Amino acid sequence: MTPSEYQKFVVSIEATAQAGLLPRLLHGRLGLATGWLEFAATGNEGKRCEKLGDVCYFATVIIDALGGELNPEESEEHAIELIETVCSEIKRRAFYDKQKLSDEVLIRLCNQIVGIAMHHFGYVLILNTIKLKQRYPNGKFDSNDAIARADESLNPDGNRVV
Numbered sequence: 001m002t003p004s005e006y007q008k009f010v011v012s013i014e015a016t017a018q019a020g021l022l023p024r025l026l027h028g029r030l031g032l033a034t035g036w037l038e039f040a041a042t043g044n045e046g047k048r049c050e051k052l053g054d055v056c057y058f059a060t061v062i063i064d065a066l067g068g069e070l071n072p073e074e075s076e077e078h079a080i081e082l083i084e085t086v087c088s089e090i091k092r093r094a095f096y097d098k099q100k101l102s103d104e105v106l107i108r109l110c111n112q113i114v115g116i117a118m119h120h121f122g123y124v125l126i127l128n129t130i131k132l133k134q135r136y137p138n139g140k141f142d143s144n145d146a147i148a149r150a151d152e153s154l155n156p157d158g159n160r161v162v
Contacts, residue, residue, distance in 0.1 A: 001125055001126050001129060003069070003070040003071055003072060003114075003125075004069065004070065006056075006060065006070060006125045006129065007060055007063070007064055007069065007070040009129055009132075010057055010060045010061060010064065011064055012139060012140070013132055013136050013139065013140060013141055014027075014061055014064075014141060015027065015141040015143075015146075016061070017141075021065055021066075022093075022094055024061055024062070024064075024065035025062060025065055025066075025090045025093065025094065026090065026094055027058070027061060028058045028059070028061040028062035028065065028090070029058075029062070029086070029087050029090040029091070029094075030058075031054065031055075031057065031058030031061065032055060032058045032059060032062070032083050032086060032087060032113070033083065033087055034054075035051050035052075035054035035055040035057075035058055036051075036055055036079065036080065036083050038051045038054070039051035039052055039054075039055065040080075048121075049121045049123075049124055049127060050127065050128075050131065052117040052120065052121055052124050053117075053124045053125070053127055053128030053131065054128070055079075055083075055113060055114075055117055056113075056114045056117050056118075056124055056125060056128060057128055057132075059086075059110040059111075059113045059114050060110070060114065062086065062090070062106065062107075062110050063107050063110045063111065066103045066106060066107050067103070068103070068104075068107030068110075068111075070111065070114065071111050072111055072112075072114040072115035072118050073108065073111045073112045073115040074112075074115050074116075074119070075112035075113075075115055075116055077112065079113055079116045079117070082109050082112055082113050082116075083113060085101075085109055086106060086109050086110060086113070089101045089106055090106075131151045132151075134150055134151035135149060135150055135151040137150065
């Protein structure tokens with residue numbers, strides 16, 4: 001799967017794709033933050049890969065909202081520093097009507113986040129696509145499908161298993 005194909009897939013399934021710039025940026029910001037926190041909180045390697053897939057998804061939402069193209073880059077920065085910078089910039093734009101970084105810089109930072117994730121798990125975009133196709137069998141976001149989470153099942157203890 002190419003980055004371009006992944007970006008098109010993300011846009012096809014994204015809940016806020018038609019909502020305008022600000023809702024898409026806020027959706028991306030919240031997803032980046034929660035995805036990274038969930039990644040950091042788990043020691044399970046499969047779950048870590050899944051959460052990096054979520055981080056890539058939301059970074060791609062931001063890239064697309066700003067009119068950029070997904071083009072993963074290598075980075076010397078740590079992902080958490082990049083995510084913090086992106087989230088802070090979106091907060092400034094959304095709530096303070098200020099812009100410190102250009103759209104191009106924000107797009108580059110998101111591409112670096114995806115690049116870092118792909119460096120650790122080269123197949124992360126493919127696994128994320130498989131998960132989302134299972135969750136949204138009609139190929140579009142649906143709130144009922146989002147709640148049902150068909151890509152997950154429950155174990156005998158009632159806990160979700162991927």
